[in-house]
Amino acid sequence: MAQVHDHSELFPEVMPPEPEKATLEGKNKFFGIWFFLGGETVLFASLFGVYLALKNSTAGGPSSQELFGLGLVFIMTMLLLTSSLTSVYAMYHMRNNDFKKMYLWLGITGLLGIGFLACEIYEFAHYITDYGFTFRSSAFGSAFYALVGFHGGHVLFGICWLTTLLIRNAKRGLNLYNAPKFNTFSIYWHFIDVVWVFIFSVVYLMGKVG
């Protein structure tokens, strides 16, 4: 009678339609990440507030009109928006239990993220070397790098997270233990994307035009 539990319920023959929410742990992760992002929203909102308060405090240094070029920022926006779309594809394939395709699209998501990050690093280097516009040069500089850099840090964290997930599960296929992990990542990634849309409008568009 006494049988030892082998956790086989995590590795079903037929995957349920929503594998990411099929277990209690999965459901907890799903809700947990949403609440976490609620807190993240306030983090970014605070930084946006600081930025709006300080964006004209250039202390004689370059202003946003002189600095920003919309071309590069447009490319960055496209890269990140597309990466959000590819992660949707990945989750679609996860629900169809197509592990290979999910990996393909997650891989593309990661590459697009790296592309975004490369552009951002180039952008920052450009401001620092060509304009002497740094984290310390003025209150505007501090607020700009804090907000945009904090977002960039989130992208970097997301890429590291994704890489760890992809390497760890490469040989394992999909199961009810790792499906919530992929899904949690994708929700996080969408959030990063949405924040960028706000940065694009509030920092770059308003900075160039307003």
Added chain:
Amino acid sequence: MATTAAAKRSFWEFIWDYLTTVDHKKIAHLYLAGGGFFFILGGIEALIIRIQLIKPENDFISAGFYNEMITMHGTTMIFLAAMPIIVGLMNAIMPLQIGARDVAFPFLNALSFWLFFFGGLLLNLSFLFGGAPDAGWTSYASLSMDSSGHGIDYYIAGLQIAGAGTLMTGINFIATIVTMRAPGMTYMRMPLFTWTTFVTSVLILFAFPPLTINLFLLMFDRMFGTAFFNVALGGNQVIYQHLFWIFGHPEVYILILPMFGVFSEIFATFSRKRLFGYTAMVFATMLIAFLGFMVWAHHMFTVGLGPVANAIFAVGTMAIAVPTGIKIFNWLLTMWGGQVTINSAMLWALGFIPTFTIGGMTGVMLGSNVADYQYHDSYFVVGHFHYVIVGGSVFGIFAALHYWWPKMFGRVLNETLGKLTFWPFFIGVHLTFFVQHLLGLMGMPRRYWVFLEDQSLDLGNLISTIGAFLMGVGAIIFVINIIVSAFGEKAAADPWDGRTLEWAVSSPAPYYNFAQLPLVRGLDPLWIEKMEGNGKIPAAEPLGDVHMPNGSIIPFLMSIGFFISGFGFIYQTDNVYWYLALYGGLAFSIALMIIRSVKDDYGYYIPKEELEKALEGEAK
């Protein structure tokens, strides 16, 4: 020989057990012990402040040390004593009240505790290493940017680490209540303490991020030369005040709302009556939380935001008194016509009502932006917030400890000693803080090291100090009570003839909480079964293997990593070698995070047979 060896091993096993535990009930013990320790520390600091102010122009301590005392007293009491004890109570009771076996993220729960603990430790180590923070618990940029030494850096690093833990607790509790309520436990059947835990967690989730950002800005300015608050480079120090109070006002509700829940449970249980106006209580809680985010600028009336802004914030502030008043009346009406038992827990609850009402009343006075020009930064404010924080949060903590001690530790606290704790403390609170209102009205500013003779401040300050010592007496009697009770009788499962689910399991609860998840048939589920059933909660599932999470040492080690990194942050301005600690500590914690993520942890199962045996044991 053999027995001492066995005792020794079991001692280390005991320590190891607590270092690695992810059980919400044991984490609660840790929180209560940690919070209790810091409570004593904060209390000693308070007594030092009061001794310094016992007579005019006293020189008991230096002006610089006085500033460190007021700063550390406030910071310790709010972040390291009151909040952790409250989180401990939530940990101990909330999962039991909703019929869950643990919280949603047990691992994270342990991490939250250890982050709080090491954050608090870091903050207090500043005393040993060259001076504590000295810019007040608010640490306004105007003062903190100018403070020399590393005190403020300790404040930043310590609070950042502890705050991260608190934020995770908030997320954890919200997820727990959303996903893990037992069958039949609908939202509108949740006990009030669970409700206030829920709403408080939402407050934590939205209020702590502004503090996090604020501390980051201060850190960048102090340690990395940025210009957020550097006026010469276009910085703006009022931003700090805004961010601080956007956090700070909700914070005072984080401290009081859970206690509203505690009192609701206690009044209902000891009046043997259903809580009056349950629905109104739930919605008043939400309304207070919502309004709590809208009123932060009432701390900044004298900054010069302009008459329109001040007026709007004044009206919003006074509006909070309405839902608070609803609650007071509901508690009174819960007792009305009930069979009231007055014991220690109930005494604290009864003492709370007039004390907190006075505090709310002075709050409304302060909320008048015109009058506040007179009150602001005077002892009147000190009187106000101690009436609400001590009369609300601390009375609530004592009430909750007396009420739930049997459930948490398996022993009932001694009644006589309980009453002997209450009376000196209660009288002490009013002696200490009532005169402070008058002192403030006569012009005594807060945070001043000395006052002059013969300005009608002498007697009031003397009375205030005497009251403080009376509170100390009460606190000591409470500690004696804990020790005495540890040798007392074992507690029954339901010593108070309770109404809610936590009283349906043994005292203390078994480590899996419920062998079978309970089926809830209404508000006050245990009471319903006592009245309409056989007094036992029906099961919602057949007896089967129970899934449990594995313990882990990683939360403890990870927090040590952040702790070390905190020192790196603080001292890298002196010597670049400290970057080793900064990056080393971070790398250590991140590596552990990766290990945690990469190593599969499926948990384990308690076999059905073991549960059967335990149930048989209980039935006997």
